[in-house]
Amino acid sequence: MEQQEPIYDLIGIGTGPFNLSLAALLDDIEEVDALFFEQKSAFEWHPGMLIEGTKMQVPFLADLVTMADPTNPYSFLNYISKHDRMYQFYFLQRLDIPRREYNDYCRWVADQLSSCRFGKRVTGIRHVKDNGDTFEVDVLDIETGNSALYRTRNLVMGTGSVPSMPQSFQGLPETDVFHTADFLINKDACLNKKSITVVGSGQSAAETFRDLLQEQRRYGFQLDWITRSPGFSSMEESKLSLEHFSPDYVNYFYSLPQEQKDEIFATQGLYYKGISNHTVNDIYNLLYEYSVGGEELPVGLQVLTEVRDVHAKADGGYELDCYHYQKGKKYTHETDVIIAATGYKPYVPDFVHYMEDFLVWDDQGRYEVTEDYRLKKNADTPNEIFVHSGISHTHGVGSTNLGLSIYRNKLIINQLTGREVFPLSEKNIFQSFSVQ
Ligand SMILES: Cc1cc2nc3c(=O)[nH]c(=O)nc-3n(C[C@H](O)[C@H](O)[C@H](O)COP(=O)(O)OP(=O)(O)OC[C@H]3O[C@@H](n4cnc5c(N)ncnc54)[C@H](O)[C@@H]3O)c2cc1C
Structure with a gap:
């Protein structure tokens, strides 16, 4: 050396x-x-x-x-x-x-x-x-x-940080099942598929869904968005909430006992994990525009639902084992492409x-x-x-x-x-x- x-x-x-x-x-x-x-x-x-x-x-x-x-x-x-x-x-x-x-x-x-x-x-x-x-x-x-x-x-x-991918999404062909971190690399190839499903509901999920929604009318694929969260929640963006991203709050947080820090941090998801209001608005506006005249959209938005497992189907495509945890109902969802908007880990x-x-x-x-x-x-x-x-x-x-x-x-x-x-x-x- x-x-x-x-x-x-x-x-x-x-x-x-x-x-x-x-x-x-x-x-x-x-x-x-x-x-x-x-x-x-x-x-x-x-x-x-x-x-x-x-x-x-x-x-x-x-x-x-x-x-x-x-x-x-x-x-x-x-x-x-x-x-x-x-x-x-x-x-x-x-x-x-x-x-x-x-x-x-x-x-x-x-x-x-x-x-x-x-x-x-x-x-x-x-x-x-x-x-x-x-x-x-x-x-x-x-x-x-x-x-x-x-x-x-x-x-x-x-x-x-690096992309975090659930175990059940791993080991499948990376052009069909990929993380949002690889979205642009795979986007062109997936536009010609019959169906695409985005899993997760943070900012990356919303940006990916919005981008695909803009393409969807031209390419005609079925587009689904599934999240475990109870809603497609907006990020806390009020000016006083943004003060949590100040040296003053960091110093205050640092001064707390570790156990308390862990408890507080677990409750603060919407300060950094939710969706920006402007992205939610863009998506809503597009859905509204597309549905004028009673047109049925090949689009699904599903909350309260965990994707528990993924299987490759013998005839191509994938089957997702889903669980609606408030209704206690299991069901399967089929798709050709899965985009995991499942966050990042340090x-x-x-x-x-x-x-x-x-x-x-x-x-x-x-x-x-x-x-x-x-x-x-x-x-x-x-x-x-x-x-x-x-x-x-x-x-x-x-x-x-x-x-x-x-x-x-x-x-x-x-x-x-x-x-x-x-x-x-x-x-x-x-x-x-x-x-x-
Ligand atoms: C899509 C996205 C958008 C974001 N937008 C915002 C935003 O608008 N505002 C905001 O405040 N935050 C945003 N964030 C969060 C955060 O600011 C970013 O993740 C930011 O990139 C973090 O910067 P970093 O320098 O810590 O790490 P990274 O940008 O992750 O860079 C780390 C680098 O280290 C390199 N590396 C790792 N190990 C080694 C090694 N052993 N040897 C050499 N190199 C190595 C990696 O290749 C990588 O390039 C965003 C995050 C994502 C994922």
């Missing part, structure tokens, strides 16, 4: 928006020598869900840098300016930019950052004490298959679990995290592992919210430099979550 000489101050594992924001903010901070490794060959933000017409669920101000430093050259407005789109953006009069544009903006930033290395997968990390405390990081070059060893004083994990690479003795774990096997986003450790060492991923149990509903990534990165940078590069304000919202 090739050994790289310099000892870095920081190595980032994964380059999604959270670590890309950190890389952008560190770009002009010379005292931190950082490298970020991403296994994909270029920056890509949920490519299977960059559906035309979808938009960001946070204002463009939650770009990679603006909320830390609006004068930073990697701001979204500078991207707009450099692409000569200022008047068009001005007349657009929107805070919620298209999702495809956010991806393009992030790629524009990533392409300018020499600290970001693509096509490189981190395959192992170890803490070593010889020659001064450092982490050793094994990095595989995906194209050449060669591995290299890097050394760093600190790490930052930004490995994000991705914590195995090599983190191999650091069993170095880190502190809770009684449910989750790592413990300090308030300022360091993994708690047993070892007596100045080296830190900062973390963006898998922290909803400690930091709550805002853990994956892009509007909070800057705040977290400001905290991380202040710790790395040992000075207040970015001041942090204590009171950012109108309401109080705690009492004096």
Whole structure:
């Protein structure tokens, strides 16, 4: 294995928006020598869900840098300016930019950052004490298959999440039974099938259903949407509810005992799991429009129903074992394509679990995290592992919210430099979550 000489101050594992924001903010901070490794060959933000017409669920101000430093050259407005789109953006009069544009903006930033290395997968990390405390990081070059060893004083994990697919949907042909994360890759092939069923009722399910509904009249397939939830519920989007995605709420949540955090988090699904009002409205409007004149639509929307199992049929297509749990009724549903809108789960690479003795774990096997986003450790060492991923149990509903990534990165940078590069304000919202 090739050994790289310099000892870095920081190595980032994964380059999604959270670590890309950190890389952008560190770009002009010379005292931190950082490298970020991403296994994909270029920056890509949920490519299977960059559906035309979808938009960001946070204002463009939650770009990679603006909320830390609006004068930073990697701001979204500078991207707009450099692409000569200022008047068009001005007349657009929107805070919620298209999702495809956010991806393009992030790629524009990533392409300018020499600290970001693509096509490189981190395959192992170890803490070593010889020659001064450092982490050793094994990095595989995906194209050449060669591995290299890097050394760093600190790490930052930004490995994000991966699609979560129920066991019963697995092992079937991936062009027929796939996760929404792969929707655009499979979309064209499934349009010519006779029937398509979307299972689940979050934002991804709704966006997929809306997109297929727009195609359905042209292609003529039967389109069904099945969910276990009691309704196709809207996300909590009132301005005061949005204050749950503030540093103030994160700090309040962090201060609670772990058992209470787990209880509260379990009740907060609609802050991040429901469907945006505008998407529900689009779907309703389309259904209304299509049904003018009493036309019967080949469309079904079914709530309160669990899909318990899936079988491939001998003559093609699939049979879903369904259970309406309020009526206590079992039935089967047939379809040619199943799209699982069954969410995502945090991705914590195995090599983190191999650091069993170095880190502190809770009684449910989750790592413990300090308030300022360091993994708690047993070892007596100045080296830190900062973390963006898998922290909803400690930091709550805002853990994956892009509007909070800057705040977290400001905290991380202040710790790395040992000075207040970015001041942090204590009171950012109108309401109080705690009492004096
Ligand atoms: C479709 C969709 C839309 C969303 N829209 C919004 C929104 O509008 N607003 C909002 O606030 N949130 C949104 N979210 C939630 C959240 O902001 C995103 O999931 C965001 O991508 C999280 O960023 P991240 O950097 O933590 O991780 P990710 O974007 O998941 O990136 C992690 C990266 O790490 C890489 N990686 C993993 N392991 C390794 C390794 N060992 N070596 C090298 N690389 C590795 C992966 O390849 C990946 O590119 C959305 C989520 C989804 C799924």
